[in-house]
Amino acid sequence: MYHQYLNEPMVLDADRASIMTLSLPADISDFIVLQAMSAPLLELIVVADGTQPKIAIRFQPLMGLKLNSISSEKLQFSNPIQRSFGQGMRLYSRMGTAPKFCAAELRTGVSFKLDLNNGLCLALQSASKFELVPLESDLRVLHEPQVLLMAKAILARQYDYGASSEALAVYMTEIEQVRAELQTFLRGELGQYHASLAEEAIRLDPLLQQKRQWMFRTYTHMFERPNYNRASNDAQSVDKSLRKLECFELLATPELIQMVERLMEDEA
Structure with a gap:
């Protein structure tokens, strides 16, 4: 063996x-x-x-x-x-x-x-x-089919919200591999002659797909630009930018503030 x-x-x-x-x-x-x-x-x-x-x-x-x-x-x-x-x-x-x-x-x-x-x-x-x-x-080797055990283990696993992009890629590959094995299982003798096992495999497949979709959205979000006015690696929030602007206003002279306001009025 x-x-x-x-x-x-x-x-x-x-x-x-x-x-x-x-x-x-x-x-x-x-x-x-x-x-x-x-x-x-x-x-x-x-x-x-x-x-x-x-x-x-x-x-x-x-x-x-x-x-x-x-x-x-x-x-x-x-x-x-x-x-x-x-x-x-x-x-x-x-x-x-x-x-x-x-x-x-x-x-x-x-x-x-x-x-x-x-x-x-x-x-x-x-x-x-x-x-x-x-x-x-x-x-x-005496348990239910290995592919069903793996599918259930993946679904029972908690979501890892702090996973890196490489870890998410491994997770998605694992799910795709198990889903392919489920399809092979359904086409095989066990899937054809054991209706209960086939029904369980059919029920597990969409659940795996939903978990993969969540991982894929998380994976793609890591490389998306949150705003086209900023770079893709700029993770500053609007609130943080506003607080920074207020600090600049406190440090700037009144003449400089008036000049900036006039420039903004001209652009408007």
Whole structure:
């Protein structure tokens, strides 16, 4: 499973405590996170235990994995999960998390600790946008179709009123991608033979379109000129301009004020 997403496994000796960090290279765009979120980012399986435990690791090819043998005191980790021979873990993004938050954390690196004090244990860094799921508890493949889960997660996500133009572009691309997958789902066998799922997909599509329209209006407003008398990057309000004019009048001499008024009368 997930062979099309993950690279060839690497077998590592887990003979001492260490920290593994999965990160997104600086030259990779945030748009790739949209594809990465549809599958596990990393898979780890214990292939040998005892005095010399070994683990097999696979991760998405565009990611980078670093192994540090020295523990960092700055990192805090969640409760460890013990693993034995044949057991493993998968690293997923938390359902409903916006891609920009996942990308930001991947830029700094997602770390998890490998501990050997009480057997082979794995612990993910605290307050992470990702989660480690044991293989025997990985029920994501048994849920309703992935595209419906993604559509609901996008709709449940709160509006980010302070998002940058780049983040909005990523959001809109994500919505367009999910809408295209919904259409593919409706044309497929599941959409044709499961009326309830098809009805839900049809209901979700216009809601996604409405959210995209709001994002598109916000995105275009960032580059619009609020007034043709001002530059597009001039965000001064009329009230602020009037207050500034009053300050100039207070500082100007009466003769200068009279001269300006005469000039204005001549133009009128």
